[in-house]
Amino acid sequence: MRKKIVAGNWKMNMTKEEGQALISEVINMANDEVKSSTVLVLCPPAPHLGYAKKMFQSQSNVFLGAQNCHEKASGAYTGEISAPMLKSFEVDYVVLGHSERREYFKESDELLKAKTDQVLANQLIPIFCCGESLSQRQAGSGFIEFVCGQLTNSLFHLSAEQFAKVVIAYEPIWAIGTGLTASSEQAQEMHAALRKHIAAQYGEALAQEIPILYGGSAKPSNAPELFACPDVDGGLIGGASLKSRDFIDIAKAIK
Ligand code: PGA
Numbered sequence: 001m002r003k004k005i006v007a008g009n010w011k012m013n014m015t016k017e018e019g020q021a022l023i024s025e026v027i028n029m030a031n032d033e034v035k036s037s038t039v040l041v042l043c044p045p046a047p048h049l050g051y052a053k054k055m056f057q058s059q060s061n062v063f064l065g066a067q068n069c070h071e072k073a074s075g076a077y078t079g080e081i082s083a084p085m086l087k088s089f090e091v092d093y094v095v096l097g098h099s100e101r102r103e104y105f106k107e108s109d110e111l112l113k114a115k116t117d118q119v120l121a122n123q124l125i126p127i128f129c130c131g132e133s134l135s136q137r138q139a140g141s142g143f144i145e146f147v148c149g150q151l152t153n154s155l156f157h158l159s160a161e162q163f164a165k166v167v168i169a170y171e172p173i174w175a176i177g178t179g180l181t182a183s184s185e186q187a188q189e190m191h192a193a194l195r196k197h198i199a200a201q202y203g204e205a206l207a208q209e210i211p212i213l214y215g216g217s218a219k220p221s222n223a224p225e226l227f228a229c230p231d232v233d234g235g236l237i238g239g240a241s242l243k244s245r246d247f248i249d250i251a252k253a254i255k
Pocket of ligand 1: 171175176177178215216217236237238239
Protein backbone atom coordinates (compact mmCIF):
# COMPACT_ATOMS: atom_id res chain seq x y z
CA MET A 1 0.00 0.00 0.00
CA ARG A 2 1.35 3.41 -0.98
CA LYS A 3 1.67 6.01 1.73
CA LYS A 4 -1.15 8.58 1.71
CA ILE A 5 0.18 12.05 2.48
CA VAL A 6 -1.41 15.44 3.04
CA ALA A 7 1.25 18.14 3.29
CA GLY A 8 0.64 21.78 4.19
CA ASN A 9 2.88 24.34 2.52
CA TRP A 10 2.52 27.51 4.55
CA LYS A 11 4.73 29.44 2.11
CA MET A 12 5.82 32.82 3.60
CA ASN A 13 2.96 33.11 6.06
CA MET A 14 2.44 33.00 9.83
CA THR A 15 4.11 34.74 12.76
CA LYS A 16 5.30 32.57 15.63
CA GLU A 17 2.08 33.09 17.60
CA GLU A 18 -0.07 32.32 14.59
CA GLY A 19 2.01 29.27 13.76
CA GLN A 20 1.79 27.89 17.28
CA ALA A 21 -1.98 28.35 17.32
CA LEU A 22 -2.37 26.67 13.93
CA ILE A 23 -0.22 23.69 14.88
CA SER A 24 -2.02 23.06 18.15
CA GLU A 25 -5.38 23.20 16.38
CA VAL A 26 -4.17 20.83 13.68
CA ILE A 27 -2.82 18.36 16.25
CA ASN A 28 -6.02 18.38 18.29
CA MET A 29 -8.25 17.88 15.28
CA ALA A 30 -5.93 15.29 13.74
CA ASN A 31 -6.06 13.18 16.89
CA ASP A 32 -9.83 13.06 16.81
CA GLU A 33 -10.57 13.05 13.12
CA VAL A 34 -7.75 11.92 10.83
CA LYS A 35 -7.02 8.25 10.16
CA SER A 36 -3.74 7.25 11.76
CA SER A 37 -2.57 5.81 8.44
CA THR A 38 -2.77 9.26 6.80
CA VAL A 39 0.57 11.02 7.00
CA LEU A 40 0.36 14.76 7.72
CA VAL A 41 3.37 16.91 6.90
CA LEU A 42 3.52 20.52 8.04
CA CYS A 43 5.93 22.70 6.06
CA PRO A 44 6.23 26.04 7.86
CA PRO A 45 8.85 28.68 7.04
CA ALA A 46 12.29 27.86 8.47
CA PRO A 47 12.11 29.99 11.67
CA HIS A 48 9.20 27.83 12.86
CA LEU A 49 10.97 24.49 12.48
CA GLY A 50 12.54 24.30 15.94
CA TYR A 51 9.44 24.81 18.07
CA ALA A 52 7.11 23.07 15.60
CA LYS A 53 8.85 19.73 15.96
CA LYS A 54 8.60 19.92 19.74
CA MET A 55 4.87 20.53 19.49
CA PHE A 56 4.13 17.31 17.67
CA GLN A 57 6.95 15.05 18.77
CA SER A 58 4.51 12.60 20.33
CA GLN A 59 2.26 12.40 17.26
CA SER A 60 2.95 9.28 15.24
CA ASN A 61 1.46 10.56 11.96
CA VAL A 62 2.48 14.25 11.94
CA PHE A 63 5.82 15.11 10.36
CA LEU A 64 7.86 18.24 9.78
CA GLY A 65 8.80 19.57 6.36
CA ALA A 66 10.97 22.42 5.13
CA GLN A 67 10.08 24.39 2.03
CA ASN A 68 13.53 24.41 0.47
CA CYS A 69 17.21 23.83 1.16
CA HIS A 70 20.53 24.72 -0.40
CA GLU A 71 22.39 22.33 -2.68
CA LYS A 72 25.60 22.55 -0.65
CA ALA A 73 26.13 21.12 2.82
CA SER A 74 27.67 24.28 4.32
CA GLY A 75 29.65 27.37 3.45
CA ALA A 76 29.54 31.09 2.69
CA TYR A 77 25.98 31.29 1.36
CA THR A 78 24.41 34.06 3.44
CA GLY A 79 20.73 33.57 4.07
CA GLU A 80 20.63 29.96 2.96
CA ILE A 81 19.70 26.81 4.88
CA SER A 82 21.40 23.44 4.44
CA ALA A 83 20.10 19.91 4.56
CA PRO A 84 22.37 18.95 7.49
CA MET A 85 20.88 21.85 9.48
CA LEU A 86 17.37 20.68 8.68
CA LYS A 87 18.29 17.17 9.73
CA SER A 88 19.68 18.48 13.03
CA PHE A 89 16.33 20.19 13.68
CA GLU A 90 14.67 16.81 13.10
CA VAL A 91 13.00 17.82 9.88
CA ASP A 92 11.61 14.82 7.97
CA TYR A 93 10.63 16.13 4.52
CA VAL A 94 11.88 18.89 2.20
CA VAL A 95 9.79 20.42 -0.57
CA LEU A 96 11.97 20.86 -3.65
CA GLY A 97 11.32 22.58 -6.94
CA HIS A 98 8.10 24.31 -6.03
CA SER A 99 7.02 26.34 -9.07
CA GLU A 100 7.41 29.56 -7.04
CA ARG A 101 11.06 28.65 -6.48
CA ARG A 102 11.51 27.66 -10.10
CA GLU A 103 9.97 30.94 -11.26
CA TYR A 104 11.08 33.58 -8.74
CA PHE A 105 14.43 32.07 -7.76
CA LYS A 106 15.27 30.61 -11.17
CA GLU A 107 15.74 27.07 -9.88
CA SER A 108 16.65 24.83 -12.81
CA ASP A 109 16.27 21.08 -13.26
CA GLU A 110 20.05 20.84 -12.86
CA LEU A 111 20.04 22.72 -9.55
CA LEU A 112 17.16 20.57 -8.29
CA LYS A 113 19.16 17.48 -9.12
CA ALA A 114 21.89 18.72 -6.75
CA LYS A 115 19.35 19.67 -4.08
CA THR A 116 17.74 16.24 -4.31
CA ASP A 117 21.14 14.63 -3.77
CA GLN A 118 21.73 16.82 -0.69
CA VAL A 119 18.36 16.00 0.77
CA LEU A 120 18.75 12.25 0.28
CA ALA A 121 22.35 12.27 1.53
CA ASN A 122 21.00 13.67 4.80
CA GLN A 123 18.26 11.04 5.15
CA LEU A 124 15.52 13.56 4.45
CA ILE A 125 12.58 12.83 2.14
CA PRO A 126 12.21 15.08 -0.88
CA ILE A 127 8.75 16.17 -1.96
CA PHE A 128 9.67 16.89 -5.55
CA CYS A 129 7.31 19.33 -7.31
CA CYS A 130 6.63 19.30 -11.01
CA GLY A 131 3.99 20.85 -13.22
CA GLU A 132 3.23 22.69 -16.44
CA SER A 133 2.33 26.33 -17.05
CA LEU A 134 -0.99 27.57 -18.37
CA SER A 135 0.43 28.21 -21.83
CA GLN A 136 1.87 24.70 -21.96
CA ARG A 137 -1.50 23.25 -20.93
CA GLN A 138 -3.36 25.43 -23.42
CA ALA A 139 -1.04 24.37 -26.25
CA GLY A 140 -2.94 21.10 -25.93
CA SER A 141 -0.03 18.72 -26.41
CA GLY A 142 3.44 18.20 -25.04
CA PHE A 143 2.63 19.11 -21.43
CA ILE A 144 2.73 15.53 -20.18
CA GLU A 145 6.13 15.03 -21.79
CA PHE A 146 7.32 18.29 -20.22
CA VAL A 147 6.33 17.25 -16.69
CA CYS A 148 7.79 13.75 -17.15
CA GLY A 149 10.95 15.47 -18.38
CA GLN A 150 11.23 17.38 -15.10
CA LEU A 151 11.50 14.02 -13.33
CA THR A 152 13.98 12.66 -15.88
CA ASN A 153 16.20 15.73 -15.58
CA SER A 154 16.29 16.05 -11.79
CA LEU A 155 15.62 12.55 -10.45
CA PHE A 156 16.45 9.78 -12.89
CA HIS A 157 20.16 9.77 -12.02
CA LEU A 158 19.13 8.28 -8.64
CA SER A 159 19.58 4.59 -7.88
CA ALA A 160 16.37 2.59 -7.41
CA GLU A 161 17.09 2.50 -3.69
CA GLN A 162 17.31 6.31 -3.56
CA PHE A 163 14.32 6.88 -5.82
CA ALA A 164 12.20 4.68 -3.58
CA LYS A 165 12.40 7.43 -0.92
CA VAL A 166 11.07 10.22 -3.16
CA VAL A 167 7.58 11.74 -2.97
CA ILE A 168 6.33 13.48 -6.12
CA ALA A 169 3.91 16.43 -6.08
CA TYR A 170 2.20 17.27 -9.36
CA GLU A 171 1.23 20.92 -9.21
CA PRO A 172 -0.11 22.46 -12.41
CA ILE A 173 1.15 26.05 -12.18
CA TRP A 174 -2.14 27.40 -13.51
CA ALA A 175 -3.94 25.89 -10.50
CA ILE A 176 -1.65 27.18 -7.74
CA GLY A 177 -3.29 29.90 -5.67
CA THR A 178 -5.64 30.71 -8.54
CA GLY A 179 -8.79 28.98 -7.37
CA LEU A 180 -8.65 26.90 -10.56
CA THR A 181 -8.22 23.20 -9.83
CA ALA A 182 -7.28 20.44 -12.20
CA SER A 183 -10.30 18.23 -12.77
CA SER A 184 -10.00 14.74 -11.37
CA GLU A 185 -9.62 13.50 -14.98
CA GLN A 186 -6.74 15.91 -15.62
CA ALA A 187 -5.06 14.98 -12.36
CA GLN A 188 -5.48 11.25 -12.90
CA GLU A 189 -4.19 11.49 -16.48
CA MET A 190 -0.99 13.22 -15.34
CA HIS A 191 -0.45 11.06 -12.26
CA ALA A 192 -0.86 7.86 -14.29
CA ALA A 193 1.54 9.20 -16.92
CA LEU A 194 4.11 10.05 -14.25
CA ARG A 195 3.79 6.60 -12.71
CA LYS A 196 4.23 4.98 -16.14
CA HIS A 197 7.29 7.16 -16.75
CA ILE A 198 8.75 6.07 -13.40
CA ALA A 199 7.95 2.43 -14.21
CA ALA A 200 9.84 2.67 -17.51
CA GLN A 201 12.94 3.78 -15.61
CA TYR A 202 12.70 1.85 -12.35
CA GLY A 203 10.19 -0.93 -12.97
CA GLU A 204 6.51 -1.32 -12.22
CA ALA A 205 6.94 -2.57 -8.65
CA LEU A 206 8.86 0.53 -7.55
CA ALA A 207 6.55 2.88 -9.47
CA GLN A 208 3.59 1.42 -7.57
CA GLU A 209 5.23 2.40 -4.28
CA ILE A 210 5.87 6.09 -5.03
CA PRO A 211 3.35 8.54 -3.55
CA ILE A 212 2.26 11.14 -6.11
CA LEU A 213 0.48 14.09 -4.50
CA TYR A 214 -1.71 16.66 -6.24
CA GLY A 215 -1.33 20.37 -5.50
CA GLY A 216 -3.14 23.44 -6.78
CA SER A 217 -6.16 25.05 -5.11
CA ALA A 218 -7.06 21.84 -3.30
CA LYS A 219 -9.83 22.46 -0.77
CA PRO A 220 -12.31 20.48 1.32
CA SER A 221 -14.88 20.66 -1.51
CA ASN A 222 -12.68 19.18 -4.24
CA ALA A 223 -10.33 16.95 -2.25
CA PRO A 224 -12.66 13.91 -2.07
CA GLU A 225 -12.94 13.66 -5.84
CA LEU A 226 -9.23 14.27 -6.43
CA PHE A 227 -8.12 11.81 -3.76
CA ALA A 228 -10.48 9.16 -5.11
CA CYS A 229 -8.38 8.96 -8.30
CA PRO A 230 -6.39 5.72 -8.28
CA ASP A 231 -3.02 7.42 -8.85
CA VAL A 232 -3.54 10.43 -6.55
CA ASP A 233 -2.01 9.65 -3.16
CA GLY A 234 -2.82 12.85 -1.30
CA GLY A 235 -2.11 16.53 -1.66
CA LEU A 236 0.32 19.39 -1.24
CA ILE A 237 -1.88 22.12 0.13
CA GLY A 238 -1.04 25.83 0.08
CA GLY A 239 -3.71 28.37 1.02
CA ALA A 240 -6.06 25.88 2.66
CA SER A 241 -3.28 24.62 4.96
CA LEU A 242 -3.35 27.96 6.81
CA LYS A 243 -6.82 27.16 8.18
CA SER A 244 -6.85 24.20 10.54
CA ARG A 245 -10.45 23.26 9.74
CA ASP A 246 -9.84 23.23 5.98
CA PHE A 247 -6.54 21.38 6.25
CA ILE A 248 -8.05 18.67 8.45
CA ASP A 249 -11.13 18.36 6.25
CA ILE A 250 -8.83 17.85 3.27
CA ALA A 251 -6.88 15.18 5.20
CA LYS A 252 -10.17 13.47 6.05
CA ALA A 253 -10.86 13.12 2.32
CA ILE A 254 -8.23 10.37 2.22
CA LYS A 255 -10.21 7.14 2.33
P1 PGA B 1 -2.53 26.35 -3.25
O1 PGA B 1 -0.95 26.08 -3.31
O2 PGA B 1 -3.13 25.18 -2.56
O3 PGA B 1 -2.67 27.64 -2.48
O4 PGA B 1 -2.98 26.48 -4.67
C1 PGA B 1 -0.45 24.81 -3.51
C2 PGA B 1 1.04 24.86 -3.50
O5 PGA B 1 1.60 25.86 -4.00
O6 PGA B 1 1.72 23.94 -3.01
